[in-house]
Amino acid sequence: xxGIILPSRVRLGHEAVDRSDAIRRAGDLLVAxxxxxxxxxNGMLAREEIMSTFVGKGIAIPHGLEPDMATVRAAGVSVLRxxxxxxxxxxxxxxxxxxxxxxxAEEHLNVLSALAEVLDDETxxxxxxxxxxxxxxxxxLDPQVAx
Numbered sequence: 001x002x003g004i005i006l007p008s009r010v011r012l013g014h015e016a017v018d019r020s021d022a023i024r025r026a027g028d029l030l031v032a033x034x035x036x037x038x039x040x041x042n043g044m045l046a047r048e049e050i051m052s053t054f055v056g057k058g059i060a061i062p063h064g065l066e067p068d069m070a071t072v073r074a075a076g077v078s079v080l081r082x083x084x085x086x087x088x089x090x091x092x093x094x095x096x097x098x099x100x101x102x103x104x105a106e107e108h109l110n111v112l113s114a115l116a117e118v119l120d121d122e123t124x125x126x127x128x129x130x131x132x133x134x135x136x137x138x139x140x141l142d143p144q145v146a147x
Contacts, residue, residue, distance in 0.1 A: 004103075004111065005142050009033055009078040010134035016080070019088050019095070020045060023062045026080045026100030035076035035102040036064075043068030044100065052089045059119050060088055061112065063101040069108060076102045077115060079137055081128065097128060099141075115141065 009029045016022035027041030043064035047053070053062045064071075078100040085094035099119070103111045118124050124140050131137060 004075045005077045005079070005138050006033065007134035007138055009076060010137045011079070012081045012132060012134065012137070013083045014080055015084065016082055016086050016098075018086055019048065019060075022060075022080060022082060022086055022095065022098045023048060023100070026062060026078045026098045029078035029080070030076050030100055030102045033076060033078075035072065035074045036068075037071055037073075040064050040068050040071055040102065043071075052093075054088045054093050054095060055116060055119070056093075057119070057125060058085060058094060058096040059099065059125075060095045060097075061099045061101060061115060063103070063108065063112070066105060069103065069105045072102050072104050072107075074102070075104070075107050075111060077111065077141070078102075079128075079141065081137075097125075118143070 023044050027044045030036050044062045047065045053060045080098040082096050085096040088095040127140050
């Protein structure tokens, strides 16, 4: 996963009014870094309407629909840590960490599984919730990055 999480794609302590706003903000980080075109963010929102990307522990991992994956210019992960959690689904689950994924169909499962593995670690999750340093977020989510 090395190189797809960059400090320029990390925002800590952001506000979002709701799930759609949080997805847009995470997607906009991928657009700003040239990973995807603007249209990819619409695909992320459409994907969320089909099936929630909430994965538990206050984390959601939104990504585009399969046709959107063909528009990916470069694999990337954005990280948006919200100052206040937002309600993510009809069950009322709250999300504080939004990790947007831009990956081709071939890369998608590898990126998703690598990210999910790190986020499943309680120590890593606690560090993500505490740090104020985007570079530390990169180190947490991509253990291959040297300290």
